[in-house]
Every structure is written in structure tokens, then in C-alpha cells.
Amino acid sequence: MSERVLVDQLQSREDGPVSISGWVETVRDQKKVQFVILRDETGAVQLVNPATRPDPDGGEQDADALALTALISELSTGTFLTATGELKHDERVKLGGVEIKLAGLEVAAAALPETPIASDSGLDKRMDWRFIDLRQRRNALIFRVSTTFEHAMRSYWVENDYVELHTPKLMSTPAEGNAELFALEYFGEQTAYLAQSPQHYKQMAQAAGFGKIFEIGDVFRADPSFTSRHATEFTSVDAEISWIDSYDDVARMQEELLATAIQAVADKHGAEIKELFDIDVVVPTVPFPRIPLAEAREIVAARGYAIPRTDGDLDPEGERQISAHALETYGHEFVFITDYHPEIRPFYHMRNAETGLTNSYDLLFKGVEITTGAQREHRIDVLEAQATEKGLSLEGLEHYLDFFRYGVPPHGGFGMGLARVLMLMFGQDSIREVTFLFRGPTRLAP
Amino acid sequence: MSERVLVDQLQSREDGPVSISGWVETVRDQKKVQFVILRDETGAVQLVNPATRPDPDGGEQDADALALTALISELSTGTFLTATGELKHDERVKLGGVEIKLAGLEVAAAALPETPIASDSGLDKRMDWRFIDLRQRRNALIFRVSTTFEHAMRSYWVENDYVELHTPKLMSTPAEGNAELFALEYFGEQTAYLAQSPQHYKQMAQAAGFGKIFEIGDVFRADPSFTSRHATEFTSVDAEISWIDSYDDVARMQEELLATAIQAVADKHGAEIKELFDIDVVVPTVPFPRIPLAEAREIVAARGYAIPRTDGDLDPEGERQISAHALETYGHEFVFITDYHPEIRPFYHMRNAETGLTNSYDLLFKGVEITTGAQREHRIDVLEAQATEKGLSLEGLEHYLDFFRYGVPPHGGFGMGLARVLMLMFGQDSIREVTFLFRGPTRLAP
Incomplete structure (x- = not known):
């Protein structure tokens, strides 16, 4: 396993292979591309994956790519995972000017799909969780x-x-x-x-x-x-x-x-x-x-x-x-x-x-x-x-x-x-x- | 009141007036001279006072000197006090090579005369005190x-x-x-x-x-x-x-x-x-x-x-x-x-x-x-x-x-x-x- 890099180290790091670990803040699962916002104790970064969906016509597709896409579609908020991929600096990315093109995801512990609180929940409820x-x-x-x-x-x-x-x-x-x-x-x-x-x-x-x-x-x-x-x-x-x-x-x-x-x-x-x-x-x-x-x-x-x-x-x-x-x-x-x-x-x-x-x-x-x-x-x-x-x-x-x-x-x-x-x-x-x-x-x- | 000097600062200090504060560790009350070992959180120093005793023949003596001598004679171990006097470097003084010739003592709180423990008391007794x-x-x-x-x-x-x-x-x-x-x-x-x-x-x-x-x-x-x-x-x-x-x-x-x-x-x-x-x-x-x-x-x-x-x-x-x-x-x-x-x-x-x-x-x-x-x-x-x-x-x-x-x-x-x-x-x-x-x-x- 490559060494863990913290999110706040990404901006000053050169483009290339990188491994980060954190938890899923949001997933945007679009038809052609998937985005995951991953947060760690130092910040958040956007992970991107060109979606590979099962071919409705039954054409053959890369099994790893299909699996990765399916895994991302199933990711629940709060799931802790390690992501590996290619770091890329891109000014157009609002979140820190970098993104990571995903090569793989390793889930450490999947969160239950329903998060019991939101950021605007009442104080007592937030204290419960x-x-x-x-x-x-x-x-x-x-x-x-x-x-x-x-x-x-x-x-x-x-x-x-x-x-x-x-x-x-x-x-x-x-x-x-x-x-x-x-x-x-x-x-x-x-x-x-x-x-x-x-x-x-x-x-x-x-x-x-x-x-x-x-x-x-x-x-x-x-x-x-x-x-x-x-x-x-x-x-x-x-x-x-x-x-x-x-x-x-x-x-x-x-x-x-x-x-x-x-x-x-x-x-x-x-x-x-x-x-x-x-x-x-x-x-x-x-x-x-x-x-x-x-x-x-x-x-x-x-x-x-x-x-x-x-x-x-x-x-x-x-x-x-x-x-x-x-x-x-x-x-x-x-x-x-x-x-x-x-x-x-x-x-x-x-x-x-x-x-x-x-x-x-x-x-x-x-x-x-x-x-x-x-x-x-x-x-x-x-x-x-x-x-x-x-x-x-x-x-x-x-x-x-x-x-x-x-x-x-x-x-x-x-x-x-x-x-x-x-x-x-x-x-x-x-x-x-x-x-x-x-x-x-x-x-x-x- | 002159500024408090810590005992561990005395050695590097020039001879002259000084004020220190601490507690009485021992008193040696000799006929002609009195010694007090005063300790603070940084060390211990010897205070010295030429004793002025009441003249058995009723001759007149310096009232302040008599009072200081009497005060020292009554000092109990553990009494916290501030001492003022003249710092003097003297190689012959084993305790740090300095002593203070007393000008005055101000007792902050006198200890009861009987200290309930000694350094070699049993552990349980020491914990009580x-x-x-x-x-x-x-x-x-x-x-x-x-x-x-x-x-x-x-x-x-x-x-x-x-x-x-x-x-x-x-x-x-x-x-x-x-x-x-x-x-x-x-x-x-x-x-x-x-x-x-x-x-x-x-x-x-x-x-x-x-x-x-x-x-x-x-x-x-x-x-x-x-x-x-x-x-x-x-x-x-x-x-x-x-x-x-x-x-x-x-x-x-x-x-x-x-x-x-x-x-x-x-x-x-x-x-x-x-x-x-x-x-x-x-x-x-x-x-x-x-x-x-x-x-x-x-x-x-x-x-x-x-x-x-x-x-x-x-x-x-x-x-x-x-x-x-x-x-x-x-x-x-x-x-x-x-x-x-x-x-x-x-x-x-x-x-x-x-x-x-x-x-x-x-x-x-x-x-x-x-x-x-x-x-x-x-x-x-x-x-x-x-x-x-x-x-x-x-x-x-x-x-x-x-x-x-x-x-x-x-x-x-x-x-x-x-x-x-x-x-x-x-x-x-x-x-x-x-x-x-x-x-x-x-x-x-x-």
C-alpha cells in the first residue's frame, strides 16, 4: 500500500499517483461520471471516476471498471475508505484546485445508508450522534x-x-x-x-x-x-x-x-x-x-x-x-x-x-x-x-x-x-x- | 518590600541586599550566633544572625536586635517567612557557598511546633501528612x-x-x-x-x-x-x-x-x-x-x-x-x-x-x-x-x-x-x- 497523503498536502504535491484516506462526505453519481467528496482531518478533495455501466446490449466491458463504478454507486455518506489514483491539478476544480482520478477504492468500514442526523439537526439530536x-x-x-x-x-x-x-x-x-x-x-x-x-x-x-x-x-x-x-x-x-x-x-x-x-x-x-x-x-x-x-x-x-x-x-x-x-x-x-x-x-x-x-x-x-x-x-x-x-x-x-x-x-x-x-x-x-x-x-x- | 529572589538565583547574584521567601528547614540557635536553613521551591540557603540576648546585668541593648534574636529562637520547622538581609558569598559555607546576614524576618504563617512526621516516617503516616x-x-x-x-x-x-x-x-x-x-x-x-x-x-x-x-x-x-x-x-x-x-x-x-x-x-x-x-x-x-x-x-x-x-x-x-x-x-x-x-x-x-x-x-x-x-x-x-x-x-x-x-x-x-x-x-x-x-x-x- 502506498503511503497515506493528507488532503492538505495535495495542493503542494506534484501530479501523479497518490493514496488518501478519509470518509465520504457526498457522492454525485451521474450517468457518465461519478464524483466523491472525501474528507479527512485536514480537508476535503474531489475524487472523480468515469462511470462504466453494464452495457444494456450485453457488450463486454472491463470488469474492474464495472466493479469500481458499482462500488461508488453504493457508497454511503460516512463510509471510511482509502482511495488511490492520479492527482491532477486543475484550476477549474473549486475544492482546492485539485482532483484525484480514481484507480481504486478500499472500504475500511461502510456506514449504514441512513445518516441519523444532518448538520442542521437540533442540538440534542446532534449530541445523540x-x-x-x-x-x-x-x-x-x-x-x-x-x-x-x-x-x-x-x-x-x-x-x-x-x-x-x-x-x-x-x-x-x-x-x-x-x-x-x-x-x-x-x-x-x-x-x-x-x-x-x-x-x-x-x-x-x-x-x-x-x-x-x-x-x-x-x-x-x-x-x-x-x-x-x-x-x-x-x-x-x-x-x-x-x-x-x-x-x-x-x-x-x-x-x-x-x-x-x-x-x-x-x-x-x-x-x-x-x-x-x-x-x-x-x-x-x-x-x-x-x-x-x-x-x-x-x-x-x-x-x-x-x-x-x-x-x-x-x-x-x-x-x-x-x-x-x-x-x-x-x-x-x-x-x-x-x-x-x-x-x-x-x-x-x-x-x-x-x-x-x-x-x-x-x-x-x-x-x-x-x-x-x-x-x-x-x-x-x-x-x-x-x-x-x-x-x-x-x-x-x-x-x-x-x-x-x-x-x-x-x-x-x-x-x-x-x-x-x-x-x-x-x-x-x-x-x-x-x-x-x-x-x-x-x-x-x- | 523588595522583590523576592529565588534561592537558586543567589549564587550568581552579587553581594548586597536581598529578600527571599520560603520555609524553615532547621534552626541552630547557638548562644552567640543563630543559623536558619530556609528552603524554597528551588533550593536552600543559610541565614545567619549574631545573637543579641537580654543582658543578665540589665544593660541596655538594641531592641530590634533583641526582637529578631527572640523571633529566631521561637521559629518552628515549616514556618513560612520572608527574610531580608545582606547576601554574602563565602566559600566556607557548604550550602551553595553563600549566606544571608539577616536584617529582618517576616513570618507569613508559623507552623505548630511539633511536626507530625519525619522524613523516615512510615509511608502511611507520610501520606496522612x-x-x-x-x-x-x-x-x-x-x-x-x-x-x-x-x-x-x-x-x-x-x-x-x-x-x-x-x-x-x-x-x-x-x-x-x-x-x-x-x-x-x-x-x-x-x-x-x-x-x-x-x-x-x-x-x-x-x-x-x-x-x-x-x-x-x-x-x-x-x-x-x-x-x-x-x-x-x-x-x-x-x-x-x-x-x-x-x-x-x-x-x-x-x-x-x-x-x-x-x-x-x-x-x-x-x-x-x-x-x-x-x-x-x-x-x-x-x-x-x-x-x-x-x-x-x-x-x-x-x-x-x-x-x-x-x-x-x-x-x-x-x-x-x-x-x-x-x-x-x-x-x-x-x-x-x-x-x-x-x-x-x-x-x-x-x-x-x-x-x-x-x-x-x-x-x-x-x-x-x-x-x-x-x-x-x-x-x-x-x-x-x-x-x-x-x-x-x-x-x-x-x-x-x-x-x-x-x-x-x-x-x-x-x-x-x-x-x-x-x-x-x-x-x-x-x-x-x-x-x-x-x-x-x-x-x-x-
């Missing part, structure tokens, strides 16, 4: 971009001497002491909980003296909501660093990280994202704008939107409004909102001694929150008091609190939902579109 | 090496156009249809299972036309065993590629991957691994030796070891024997064992039409299995027959089998336990030593 849905170029691109984005983030961290962690997802106690926890029987005696975040453990790494750490891994939320932004399992991008002076050290790391990673995406995929999604990937400048929450609420009010929430936070429309403000005022798609009231923050956020507000931020991207970051409270007495104030049992937090009793540096970090970033980057309405296999309250398969 | 255990230079190095190793693997894949996946860990059906599954109630109505491997989903990515994929992620096994090689949760390194001709295409990718990643480890950490573990990191040459299982058993028998297993597989001592053979014969720490009988392989391994053996391999490293790889059966009729033969219910495999009904390329891949590789690389007896936080049947905390 996600492996077919992902054959679409637009959908596959999302995961190539995600690969580039993640690798650029990890490269940034590795170049800056961070340690990569894989924290456990099975825990004996809830990580944040609240609801939305999946529980399971653990060898008949214990109950294990699925981690909602690596929060405890990335802080533990600070007490271990690791200095700077990151993790990109799965987290779980038994969250019954069906919104377009929530999932019961998702990929969390986390980092935590020691010896910070302020949460702003965390924010500065995150903005550098994102600028670097989005630059990598723009460089490698900008043109294709523009072509397929009509979106310009804007590489953000640093620093990102920063607006204290109280000021953000005033700005939103001045824009004529009355936030209905009474807890002092922004609501989704408030987030869109303040993002619109940041775009109009600073030309920026990102904005940090800072200084949240402790009531709407977890107990482990450090509080400013003067204002009483937390040393924390949310990061909004194109109007949606993608991150919470903070300096953590590392003083055990203050931490215990804040936990008690929130009504948490110190006993349930025993293992976590131990991390602070035997020495710990000042530290802080952030957590970021990968799918949210991708959803916004691609202008999608739902994280389902940018998740390989979405998991929700009624979605555990395939 | 893992965050203290990880402050040891040897233990921390393992995770820096793991970071380098993983990043080199991902870089290899990204440079070769692989797509990174995050497959779901919550599944509606068992992935491989056998025992050792964790189950949990899912919103009161359904049962979810925790993925034992990404096997189904990395194959799904092949049906989706992704071509080449990788994932480094968590998997779960409700395995009640207490061996040094097993855990209930571990990090699995997985890859899967399309359009292979044979399982050997997978083996070739894996050996290139490992040679590249181990080269990166040797380059960056070889000297430190030698210093702390007395182990030479050997960069493997490619190709790795390959020995069919039947031949391996003969070689082991000829070496005088009678394998007690009757199923045709190697046992742990057999694996050590064949690895010793590979080292003696080929000078190689790795060896592929190939062509396993279907009875000891999962149903989805493709079988050789002539021999009836599976197109699969195990990879041994220093005498221990670290990987199973295989070409997968992609023909739906054969796959169904092999599943039925293994006593599996096709109904339970419905979603998986769908991947093969709508077209799929020939494909194969491997799964590799990250902790096993690290355990062997560092000559450790247990994966517990190389796992950030081990999870076993009786170990869910911290």
Missing part, C-alpha cells in the same frame, strides 16, 4: 483550537517553572462544604465525593512548598440546572501561586496567560475561524481593564439597567452591560471585576483589612464570567473564623485546615471553565457545542 | 520531573497534529463491561459509572474523523487490591490514531514518544535525579525490542523460571525475567511483548486472521508492565461476535457499537499509567511515592 456531528469541519476545528489554546497555556506555565498537578477527584469530605455534590459508596463502608474543584489540593501544594502549580482537569457538579453555561462535568483550568502580595498578582498572571494563549490561537487558526465562524480572534492587550464591583454597578445603573439582584453582585445582563462598557471605553473584550463583598464569596477568600471586601476578582470575557480568582486567607485563625461565620463545620474541613497549621505561604489562584472560554471565542450559544461529550442532568450518553 | 512530606527535595523533584515528562509528550503530539481530548468520566454504561466499577446515583433516577479508561471515547474520536488524539486524565477502578502498583484513581496517558496498518504503528509512535519525553527529563533533571536518587536516566534508543509472548515465555523458561500462570500470560516475575533478558541481550530497559491470546485480551482487540492471536502488545519498563496497546477491531460484525464470545451483552454496549455502524477507520492506540512510569523511573517501590495524593480502598484523605 456526536461522533457524526463532529465530522463537520466547524465542529472539529473547535477541538483543534482547544488543543492549541491548552498547549499554549501549559507552555507558558512550564516556561515559568510551574508544577503540573493531578489532584484526586475522589474525596472523603466535600471540597467547599456546599450542595451540588455527587456522592458514591466507596467499598461498602465509606462515602466518597467527586471533587467540585481542585481548590483544596492546589492550596495544599502551596503548603507543600511547590510555589506555582497548574492543573487542567475534570470537575463535577451535581447541578440540576439546564442553562447553556452549566454542565455536571467539565474541564477546569486552575493555577495557584505562592508569595503574592495581592490578588492582582494572580490577575496579572492570568491576563498574560490568556494573551499568550489567544495569540497562539490567532496565529495558527485565525484565518480558519474567520472563514468558518466569521469571527475575528482579537489578541487582548495587557493589562486588562479592572473595575471594582461597586463601581461596575454604578456604571451599569448609569447605562440604564437596574440590576434586580439585591446581594450586590452582577446578574448576567449586568455582566453584559459592564463588558459592553469595557469594550466601548477601553476597546477590550476582557474585564476584571474586583473587590466582592464576603457574603457572595467563599470563606477562604482573604478580606481587605480596611474595606472588609474580599481580595478577589471575576474575569468577564465578551459579557460572560469565565473565572473567579482570589488571594486566599492563609492565617488559620482568620480562616477558621470566616468558615464559622459562613456556618461551615470546622470538623468537616479538618483536613483542609491542617494545611494551614504547619506553615503556608501567602497565595492565590484562579479557576477557569475551559468550555466557557471556547464558547465565547467561537460565538456559540451553549457550552454543549464546544464540549467533546457534554454531561448534564439528563445527558450521560453516548 | 502528604503536604509536609512533599516539602522534601526528593519528593518535590518527582513532580517537577512529571511536569517535564508530560509536557514533552504533549509537545510531541501537538507538533504531530494530534487533538487533545477531555473525555467524560461519567458514563451511563460500563466502559469495558466488567467489574471494578464505581457507581453513583445520578439525579435520583439514573446510575452513572466512573470511567475506567477513555477507551470508548478515544475510539469515538476515530469515528468522528479526528485522526490522532491524546488525553492525559483521571480514570477510576473500584479495585480492592492493596498492591504497590494499584490505585482506585490514577492518571492515564492515552493516545489513539487512525489509518494504521498494524499495532506496530502504535508501538512505533509510543517508543518515539517515550524516547522524546525521557530525553527531555534527562536534559533538564538528569543530574538532580542522579544526586538525589542515585539513578541514571537512560534515554532509550528506538526501536525498542519486540518479543512475541510465546517466545517470551520460552525465554523465561530457559532462564529457569517456571511461570505458574496457566492462561499463557506472563506473571510479575516472568515480566522481570523477560525484561532482564532484554537488558542483557539488547541493552534496553524497555521491551514490547506482542501477540497475546484473545482469551487474555479485551473483546475489542483485533485478531490476526492467520494466527488467531490479538494484534496487541504490552510494554514493559524495568520489569513492570506500563502499557497495553492494540489495533482495535473496527468491523462491526467481527466486533459484535468477539463481544458475544466474551459473554458481553450487546445491549449494554449499544452506544459503543454505534460508533462502528456509521463508518470508522482502522485504528489503534495505547493506555499508560503515569504513576507506574514515574515509579520505575525513580526506582520506587510503590506508586504511592509518585502520586500527589494516592487513592486506595482505605485512602480517601487528605
